[in-house]
Amino acid sequence: MTIRTRFAPSPTGYLHVGGARTALFNWLFARSQGGTFVLRVEDTDEARNTDAARQAIFDGMEWLGLDWDEGPGIGGAYGPYFQSERKGIYDAWFDKLHAAGRLYEDAGAWRFRFERRPVTMRDLVCGEVTIDYRDESNTPDMVIRRSDGSYVFHFVNVVDDLEMAISHVIRGEDHLMNTPKHLQLIEALGGVAPHYAHIPLILNPDGSKMSKRDAGAAVGDYPRQGFLAAAVVNFIALLGWSSKTEEEIFTLKELVARFSLEAVNRAPARFDLEKCRWVNQQHLAKLSESAFAALAEPFVRQAGLPVPDHFVAVAAAVKDKVRLLSEVPDAAAFLLTEQIPLDEAVVAKVGGAAAGLLEKLAVAFEGIGEWSGHEAKAALHEVAVAAGVKPGQLMFPLRAALSGRAHGPDLGAILGLLGRARSIARLREFARVLAHG
């Protein structure tokens, strides 16, 4: 059997995480089964479609790394892949239904007459589900063609899945109740129904339905917030699916190797941005220093900071301190600019008594033969011993003097990157600030 899945978004808004995960699961299933992944744009609602939304979908898919084998920009044997260009196909199928006597006109629109009997579907995730179509009040005959002549979702969706030989429809659980309708339509059309898998919805942290405006909802926001595509893909895969092992950090390739519909959950999952950040950090950690630097550079530039020749070393120093790429500018600013803001709380914590020690340290730094972070730390050690204090007592003031803050990279790395002249200058400036209050 040839596996063919599809992602069929409508271009009426940005790509949101729910849609992205639906796309991901379809993509993963196709890739893991050696099948074909189709992208089809369901743009039948002219009033709500926008070019920007269509582009956002393409951009989002591309960013996530979900490439399609057939669809816009690629083509394929089952096109066109925009529903707005398939009217002739729909007309033909409509005529067939009409000839079969399954349609009737209602106020200018055309309705499909359901067979009034129980309809059972076998869902790959939800199992067997039966809806009783004898209850007409709950299942009114549906409009498939509007009075303006355009076709509605149920009809075009079903026709296209048939026309495009889709074997597996993986979609959100909000479509579960639509499936019996589609099954009836397919039967009337004389087609063979695809397999269905309805995946649970993604909810907000408070359990409400996730929708636009909710934090984390728009895929397009992730890149500029400093997330890696690999991390976002990894995280949303974990919403409603698990590897059944204790591992949870996966690349797209690893997900393909492990994915199965059987392992998809039935209960909706809540979106936890905190864990998404952690997943991002895990993926950041796996990056090489140069790759990390290349990804961080745009953020640094956007923050108005200079990018020196030794930027890779600067980025490397803060690499394991950040969860998001967008945190790099703040974390590395003191290594990139001459003017460093002093955190008043840190100044207060260091206290004026340290000023003398810092001056001694500055003198010791001047006496170092060949400057290096290692040598500078050794000098610090000597100054501390000579003064009768523990090295640790001197390290915090030094860190404060060099970076203006309490937290940051290893002191040796900072000293090496800053160089002798700047290190000494900051030491003396900080000592002056301490002395004057």
Added chain:
RNA sequence: GACCCGUUCGUCUAUCGGUUAGGACUCCAGAUUUUCAUUCUGGCAAGAAGGGUUCGACUCCCUUACGGGUCGCCA
């Protein structure tokens, strides 16, 4: 309201009748002869409730509660 799906630590989850119910995020406490958002160790924390079935139930069945979904000339 009717119909459908669901319910394990606060969150994401493992468990497919017999486990001290495991892991991860968050949080807390230690450790890494400075710090740390890194790393390591440890800790807090769960089977919605009530009935069955069974020698035995988180696991199977029923009821209730709660959550979500659907009932459009939106998709």
